[in-house]
Amino acid sequence: MAAVEALNITHRYGRVTALDDISFNVNEGELFGFIGPDGAGKTTLFRIAATLIIPAGGRMTLFGLNTVSRYRELRNHIGYMPGRFSLYQDLTVEENLNFYATIFGTTIKENYHLIEPIYKQIEPFRKRQAGRLSGGMKQKLALSCALIHKPRILILDEPTTGVDAVSRTEFWEMLANLKSEGITIIVSTPYMDEALRCDRIALIQNGRLLDIDTPGNIRLSCSNRIFAVRHHRKYELLLALKSLPGVLSREPFGDAMHVSLNPDTTPEQLVRELEAKGLAGVTVTEIVPGIEDIFLELMKREA
Amino acid sequence: MFLLRKEFRQIVRNPFMIRAIIAVPILQMLILVPAVTFEIKRIDLAVIDNDHSPSSRELLARLSGSSFFRITATPVNIDEAEALLFSGDADMALIIPGDFSEGLAGITRPRLQVLADAVNATSAQLSWSYLTSVVRDFNRDIVIGKGAATAGISAAGSHQASIPGIGVASRFWYNPTLNYKYYMLPGVLVILITAIGLMMTGLNLVREKEVGTIEQINVTPVRKWELIASKVVPFFIIGLLDLALGLSIGWLAFNIPFEGSLLLFFGCASIFLVAVLGLALFFSTMASTQQQFLFIAFFFVMIFILMSGIFTPTESMPVWAQQFNWVNPVAYLMRINRMVMLKGSGFADIARDMGMLSLLAIAFIIMAIRAYRKRA
Numbered sequence: 053m054a055a056v057e058a059l060n061i062t063h064r065y066g067r068v069t070a071l072d073d074i075s076f077n078v079n080e081g082e083l084f085g086f087i088g089p090d091g092a093g094k095t096t097l098f099r100i101a102a103t104l105i106i107p108a109g110g111r112m113t114l115f116g117l118n119t120v121s122r123y124r125e126l127r128n129h130i131g132y133m134p135g136r137f138s139l140y141q142d143l144t145v146e147e148n149l150n151f152y153a154t155i156f157g158t159t160i161k162e163n164y165h166l167i168e169p170i171y172k173q174i175e176p177f178r179k180r181q182a183g184r185l186s187g188g189m190k191q192k193l194a195l196s197c198a199l200i201h202k203p204r205i206l207i208l209d210e211p212t213t214g215v216d217a218v219s220r221t222e223f224w225e226m227l228a229n230l231k232s233e234g235i236t237i238i239v240s241t242p243y244m245d246e247a248l249r250c251d252r253i254a255l256i257q258n259g260r261l262l263d264i265d266t267p268g269n270i271r272l273s274c275s276n277r278i279f280a281v282r283h284h285r286k287y288e289l290l291l292a293l294k295s296l297p298g299v300l301s302r303e304p305f306g307d308a309m310h311v312s313l314n315p316d317t318t319p320e321q322l323v324r325e326l327e328a329k330g331l332a333g334v335t336v337t338e339i340v341p342g343i344e345d346i347f348l349e350l351m352k353r354e355a
Numbered sequence: 356m357f358l359l360r361k362e363f364r365q366i367v368r369n370p371f372m373i374r375a376i377i378a379v380p381i382l383q384m385l386i387l388v389p390a391v392t393f394e395i396k397r398i399d400l401a402v403i404d405n406d407h408s409p410s411s412r413e414l415l416a417r418l419s420g421s422s423f424f425r426i427t428a429t430p431v432n433i434d435e436a437e438a439l440l441f442s443g444d445a446d447m448a449l450i451i452p453g454d455f456s457e458g459l460a461g462i463t464r465p466r467l468q469v470l471a472d473a474v475n476a477t478s479a480q481l482s483w484s485y486l487t488s489v490v491r492d493f494n495r496d497i498v499i500g501k502g503a504a505t506a507g508i509s510a511a512g513s514h515q516a517s518i519p520g521i522g523v524a525s526r527f528w529y530n531p532t533l534n535y536k537y538y539m540l541p542g543v544l545v546i547l548i549t550a551i552g553l554m555m556t557g558l559n560l561v562r563e564k565e566v567g568t569i570e571q572i573n574v575t576p577v578r579k580w581e582l583i584a585s586k587v588v589p590f591f592i593i594g595l596l597d598l599a600l601g602l603s604i605g606w607l608a609f610n611i612p613f614e615g616s617l618l619l620f621f622g623c624a625s626i627f628l629v630a631v632l633g634l635a636l637f638f639s640t641m642a643s644t645q646q647q648f649l650f651i652a653f654f655f656v657m658i659f660i661l662m663s664g665i666f667t668p669t670e671s672m673p674v675w676a677q678q679f680n681w682v683n684p685v686a687y688l689m690r691i692n693r694m695v696m697l698k699g700s701g702f703a704d705i706a707r708d709m710g711m712l713s714l715l716a717i718a719f720i721i722m723a724i725r726a727y728r729k730r731a
Contacts, residue, residue: 104574130574132570132574136567138566138567138570139568142365142369143365143368147364151361152571155575155576155577
């Protein structure tokens with residue numbers, strides 16, 4: 053049985069279509085990522101999965117239970133972590149955890165093994181009010197609270213947004229651990245590097261799914277070769293690339309321009325043409341396309 | 356139960372809440388009760404005495420001898436008196452005509468002219484009646500002194516002061532000294548529990564929405580009614596505690612009598628609190644921020660309190676206003692409180708009001724639950 057089955061999910065806010073005919077399946081025990089920019093519809097989709105909103109069209113089931121008609125049973129199996137920190141800031145770490153444990157009719161002790169690796173790190177602060185924790189610690193507490201009832205599925209809406217790089221890495225290691233406990237996880241993120249840690253990812257943009265596959269396959273699906281072009285006069289480089297007909301796309305990435313070329317244009321040709329435009333010493337190297345490159349390409353194709 | 360424990364823990368932890376719960380009743384009772392009074396003291400009177408006779412001086416002595424009037428100015432003409440009224444330096448102007456003592460002697464009919472600053476209609480009316488009563492006393496003494504019933508002074512614009520053939524002895528029941536504090540105190544108690552019940556509950560609910568904690572609660576198996584109950588019960592208890600606190604202050608500070616049954620008093624207050632808590636819940640579904648809630652609640656509380664009859668008797672309001680009070684919970688409790696506290700009314704006397712209040716409470720709760728049902 054699939055952990056999540058979504059069929060033709062559609063949702064609107066007034067005239068704005070937030071989700072447009074979205075269908076996907078998530079297998080049990082899978083770590084499934086939704087990658088997309090802000091406003092793509094990730095949060096709406098997750099709120100539907102968390103039984104918080106009723107979709108305007110389509111249906112979604114979690115473990116065979118419909119999110120609309122059987123939400124009450126389902127809520128025992130969901131661990132939801134909204135994008136915004138939403139625990140009680142005026143209760144202490146321990147009180148928050150205790151509160152959520154009692155709500156689900158369990159105790160901290162009963163499922164301590166599940167949260168131990170995460171909770172151990174914030175346990176020294178268990179008498180501190182949640183509002184006075186740092187961002188990374190808040191996030192660990194939120195995850196602990198979402199896990200305390202041993203849910204079958206974790207729904208994490210942008211859990212790493214606004215968290216420092218070290219904490220982010222730690223967080224993904226925790227998710228890998230939880231996955232090995234057999235918990236299904238769906239997670240959304242705007243960070244492309246995090247996508248690589250998922251079993252499968254769905255690229256979402258303007259309420260539509262662009263592609264669903266493993267990160268590896270998605271990379272392979274990229275039809276064009278991608279080159280990194282570097283020159284210290286960036287603006288002139290951009291203008292020059294724009295004027296060349298053999299260049300299909302050019303996107304700035306850090307200190308380089310990522311360029312995809314027409315099949316009949318070779319990189320050597322590109323170097324020559326750029327040097328002819330006065331950009332001496334330009335370098336062109338082929339790279340393995342990243343999720344970003346693919347995302348941008350898919351977005352272009354969609355448009 | 357754990358939801359309740361959490362609520363109480365949050366209330367206790369919030370220093371503002373604790374202070375509000377204790378300070379609000381104390382301050383309201385000590386400030387509002389003595390401050391809001393309808394008695395008028397020290398009316399500043401400007402007098403133009405055109406007569407300068409023993410009679411006119413006698414009248415003025417009587418006026419300034421009463422505790423209500425202070426002769427603060429003696430302008431020479433009407434224009435000056437008007438200027439004093441306009442600037443607010445005088446509340447009333449009394450003009451004694453030049454033929455005043457001749458009139459009293461029975462030659463002409465003496466007339467006093469009175470100008471009053473009637474910006475505040477109530478106080479102008481009261482001042483007017485104080486003045487006429489002093490004049491009437493004066494009048495009667497003169498007439499009796501002369502042994503003839505032919506002449507009398509009449510104040511211009513008023514009815515002629517006549518000598519009553521039948522003496523009226525009045526006695527005010529339930530509040531024999533006409534002490535306004537006794538009248539106000541039951542009303543202030545109503546304001547107190549309205550403020551606690553409506554504002555605090557509503558703000559608490561909306562805050563969960565504003566901070567986003569409701570999101571996290573909504574994905575748990577906690578049922579709607581459990582959540583609502585956990586919000587309502589603490590403030591119900593706090594409301595009753597504050598009522599008891601306010602009542603004790605009334606006892607200690609103002610020596611207010613309590614004629615009726617305490618049980619009945621708290622019983623009615625409980626019904627009222629349910630109604631108000633229902634309203635708080637209902638309003639909280641309309642607001643997504645505490646600011647919005649405050650605005651809605653302030654608007655309704657203002658109307659409820661001003662129309663409830665705390666200052667002016669509801670019977671003298673226009674018919675539509677009296678009809679509005681059918682759905683005004685504050686008006687019911689205002690009446691019940693006064694009846695129970697001052698008159699010692701029993702259950703039978705207030706059964707109708709209690710019944711209506713209960714109906715309102717049920718209606719508000721149903722409205723609130725309906726509005727909450729929409730799971731979205």
